[in-house]
Amino acid sequence: MSFALSKPGRFIGALTADLKTIAYRLAAAMVICVILTFASDAFLTTNNLLNVLRQASLLFLLASGLTLVILTAGLDLSVGANIGLSACIAASVMKLSGSALLGAASGVGVGMCIGVANGLLVALMRMPPFIATYGMLWVVHGITFWYMAGTTIYGFPSAFRALGSGYFLGVPIPVYLMFVFLTLGAFFAQRTTYGQEIYAIGANRESARLSGVPIARRLILVYTVSGAMAGLASLVFLARMNSAEGDIGEAFTLPAIAAVLIGGTSLFGGVGTVSGTLVGALILTLVLNGMNLLTLDASWQPLVTGVIVILAVFLDTLTRKRAEARK
Amino acid sequence: MNKIFLTAAIMLSTAAQADGEKIAVFTKNLTNPLFQVERLGAESAAKQMGATVQHYVPTKPDSIPEQMSQIEDVAVKRPNAIVFIPVDPKAMVPGIAKINAANIPVVNVTDRAAGGKFVSFIGADDYSLGLETARFLLKAMGGKGNVVIMEGVKASLTNIDRVRGFKKALEENPGVKLLAQQPGNYQRLQALQVMENLMQTFPQIDGVIAANDAMATGVIEAMEAANRKGLVVGINGTKEAIDAIKAGKMLASGDYAGFEQGCLGTMVAIRELHKLPVPKEVVFPASVIHKGNYQPYDVAAEQRACPKYEDLIKK
Numbered sequence A: 001m002s003f004a005l006s007k008p009g010r011f012i013g014a015l016t017a018d019l020k021t022i023a024y025r026l027a028a029a030m031v032i033c034v035i036l037t038f039a040s041d042a043f044l045t046t047n048n049l050l051n052v053l054r055q056a057s058l059l060f061l062l063a064s065g066l067t068l069v070i071l072t073a074g075l076d077l078s079v080g081a082n083i084g085l086s087a088c089i090a091a092s093v094m095k096l097s098g099s100a101l102l103g104a105a106s107g108v109g110v111g112m113c114i115g116v117a118n119g120l121l122v123a124l125m126r127m128p129p130f131i132a133t134y135g136m137l138w139v140v141h142g143i144t145f146w147y148m149a150g151t152t153i154y155g156f157p158s159a160f161r162a163l164g165s166g167y168f169l170g171v172p173i174p175v176y177l178m179f180v181f182l183t184l185g186a187f188f189a190q191r192t193t194y195g196q197e198i199y200a201i202g203a204n205r206e207s208a209r210l211s212g213v214p215i216a217r218r219l220i221l222v223y224t225v226s227g228a229m230a231g232l233a234s235l236v237f238l239a240r241m242n243s244a245e246g247d248i249g250e251a252f253t254l255p256a257i258a259a260v261l262i263g264g265t266s267l268f269g270g271v272g273t274v275s276g277t278l279v280g281a282l283i284l285t286l287v288l289n290g291m292n293l294l295t296l297d298a299s300w301q302p303l304v305t306g307v308i309v310i311l312a313v314f315l316d317t318l319t320r321k322r323a324e325a326r327k
Numbered sequence B: 001m002n003k004i005f006l007t008a009a010i011m012l013s014t015a016a017q018a019d020g021e022k023i024a025v026f027t028k029n030l031t032n033p034l035f036q037v038e039r040l041g042a043e044s045a046a047k048q049m050g051a052t053v054q055h056y057v058p059t060k061p062d063s064i065p066e067q068m069s070q071i072e073d074v075a076v077k078r079p080n081a082i083v084f085i086p087v088d089p090k091a092m093v094p095g096i097a098k099i100n101a102a103n104i105p106v107v108n109v110t111d112r113a114a115g116g117k118f119v120s121f122i123g124a125d126d127y128s129l130g131l132e133t134a135r136f137l138l139k140a141m142g143g144k145g146n147v148v149i150m151e152g153v154k155a156s157l158t159n160i161d162r163v164r165g166f167k168k169a170l171e172e173n174p175g176v177k178l179l180a181q182q183p184g185n186y187q188r189l190q191a192l193q194v195m196e197n198l199m200q201t202f203p204q205i206d207g208v209i210a211a212n213d214a215m216a217t218g219v220i221e222a223m224e225a226a227n228r229k230g231l232v233v234g235i236n237g238t239k240e241a242i243d244a245i246k247a248g249k250m251l252a253s254g255d256y257a258g259f260e261q262g263c264l265g266t267m268v269a270i271r272e273l274h275k276l277p278v279p280k281e282v283v284f285p286a287s288v289i290h291k292g293n294y295q296p297y298d299v300a301a302e303q304r305a306c307p308k309y310e311d312l313i314k315k
Helices: A007-020 A023-039 A046-071 A079-097 A100-123 A129-148 A158-165 A173-191 A193-203 A205-210 A215-241 A253-262 A274-293 A298-326 B002-019 B033-048 B064-077 B093-101 B126-140 B157-172 B188-201 B213-225 B239-246 B258-273 B309-314
Strands: A152-154 A243-245 B022-026 B052-056 B081-084 B106-109 B121-124 B145-151 B176-183 B207-210 B231-235 B252-255 B281-284 B287-290
Touching: A007 A023, A007 A173, A007 A274, A023 A274, A023 A298, A046 A079, A046 A173, A046 A193, A046 A215, A046 A253, A046 A274, A046 B188, A079 A100, A079 A129, A079 A152, A079 A215, A079 A243, A079 A253, A100 A129, A100 A158, A100 A215, A152 B239, A158 A173, A158 A215, A173 A193, A173 A215, A173 A274, A193 A205, A193 A215, A205 A215, A215 A243, A215 B188, A215 B213, A253 A274, A253 A298, A274 A298, A274 B176, A274 B188, A298 B176, B022 B033, B022 B064, B022 B258, B033 B052, B033 B258, B052 B064, B064 B093, B081 B093, B081 B258, B093 B106, B106 B258, B121 B258, B126 B157, B126 B207, B126 B231, B126 B252, B126 B287, B145 B157, B145 B188, B145 B213, B157 B176, B176 B188, B188 B213, B207 B213, B213 B231, B213 B239, B239 B252, B239 B287, B258 B281, B258 B309
Parallel strands: B022 B052, B022 B081, B081 B106, B106 B121, B121 B281, B145 B176, B145 B207, B207 B231, B231 B252
Antiparallel strands: A152 A243, B252 B287
8 A cells, every 4th residue: 555645545545445345235235226127127227326325325424423333343223212312303403593504513513422321331331331321312202202202393494405415516404414424434444543443442442552542532433424424314304204203213213233243343343344334225225116117016025135134144154164273 | 017007998998988089090101191081081080070080090101001000900909980091901901800809899891801891891993083084185185086094003903993984984885996015113203204105105195094193293294395185184183183174284083982982981980880870881872073073172172171970871
C-alpha cells in the first residue's frame, strides 16, 4: 500500500480491500440475480435494480453501524426500537416546529443518545452487550408506545420527503446515502487507527488493552455510531413512508443483525467488513423482490426465505472448512 | 396479622364499590390503532355508566405469556367484570378458564375465543367486511381491470376471513383479473416494498385491496412515488385512512367499528353486573367509509362519545 495515493484513491483502495474479503457472499448474491433474470422478465431492468437498491438502503444504513459494534464482539439489539423512537420524535418535532431540519436533527440526536447510553452500559458498567441492549430495546419500545399511545403521525413537507422518495439524475436519493456511508464505513474500518483498534478489540480484547487501545472510549464510539445510524435510517423511513407509528421498529432488529452476519461479519468479533453488510442487505432484499416478481404464494415465502439465507452462506462456510482442514 | 390484611382488603373493596364498578379491559397491544380506539370506547362507556376502567396490555405486542400472567394478576385483584380480547384465540383458553374459575363475569370482544364461558361476544364480521370493501372497489372499477390483494399476516384469523371476503367479491366480478396476492404482514413498509416490486412485473394495476389501512397507505405511497394511478381500499377506518379518503388518495376503508366494540363490550359487562338483560352476541355489520359518508367518522377518537346502548345493539 503506497502512501502516495491520492485521497479518492485511498477511498477506493479501502473499498476494494473490503470487497475482496466477501467474494463468496458476492457470488451468492450474483447467483440469485442470475436465477431471477431467467425466472422473471421484470428483474433485470434498470427500474427494478434501482428499486432493489432503494429497498436495501434502509436496511444497510441500519446494519452498517451495527457492523462496527459486532466487530468489537458486541451486539446492539436496540437498533429496531431505536428506529421506532427516533422516527416518532423526528416526526412530532417536525410537526410541532414546522422545520424539517429541526425534525431531522432531533431524529439523529435521539438515535445517538440511545447509542451513547448503550455504550456507557457496555463500556463503563461492563454489562454484557446482549443484556444491556436487550434492556435498552424494552426501555426504548416502552417510551415509544407511551409517547405515541397507538396514534400515527403523518404528512411531512415535500422537501424532507425527497430524502426517501426523491431522485437525483434518475437514481433514488437513499441509494446515494447508501454508497456514501458504504465508502465512509469501509474507509473508517480499514484505513483509520480507530478502525484498526475496533478490529483489535474484537480479535483479542486483552491484547488490545495491553497494546494501549482505549477500549472504553472505542466501545462508546461504536455504540454511538450504531445509534446515530439508526437515527439516520429512521429519517429515510419517515421520508419514504410519510408516516410514523409506534411499532415500525420491530420488524428491523433481526433482519439488520442477519444482514451483518450474512455479509460475513463474525458474531465473535474481529472479522468482517462493511461491504459484506451491504451484500447481506442486498441478499435479503433480493429474496423479497424475487418472491414478489414471481408472485410466489404467501404460504411458501417464509420457507423460501430461510432456505436461500442458509444456501447463501453455505458455500462460504464450506470453503472455509476445507481451508482449515488443509492446515 | 391475617385479620388486619383481610379488613384492609374489605375496606378497599367497599371503597371501590362506592366509586362504581371496576372493569378490567384486556387488549392485544399498544401499537395497533384499532386497540387504541377500543380502549377509548371502553373508557367512554365506563364514564357514562359511572364505572372505572383498568387496562391490561402486553408490553410485547400479542404476547401469550404476558396476557396469561396478567390474567393471574386479575384473578387475585378481582375487578367486578372483564372485557377480554384474547391475544390468541386458542392459546388463551386456559387463561379464560382461570377467569371463569374465579367467577368474574367476562365479555369477549373483537377476536372470538375458541373456548371458555362468556357473558357475550361483541365483534365485527371480517368476512363480510372484506366482501363489502372489495365489492365497493370492484364496482368503482366498473367490474373490469387488474387488481392486487395485499394480505396481512398469513395465519391470522382476521386475515383469513378478510381475504375470503375479497375472493368472493372477485368471483362475483369475472371481468376483474387478480394479478397477485402477496403478504404485507399488516406492515406499512413491507406493503410499500411489495407494491414497488409488483409494479415492476405488472405495468397496469387498476386496484389494490389491502387487508388493513396501514398497508393501504403504504401502497398509496409506492404508487404515488412511481407516478402510477390506481384505486386503493383498506380496512379499519383509521383517522389516517379517513384523511386519505378526504384528500381523494384512497377510495374507501372498511369500518371495523373498533370504538363501538369497546363501548358495547364495556356496557354489556356493566349491565350484566346490574342484572340487566344483555345480548348473547352482537356482530357489527360491514360498512364501508368513502368520500360520500366519511363526515361522522372524521372525529378524533379521544373526542368521541359512545352511542346509546339501544342504538348499538340495533345495528
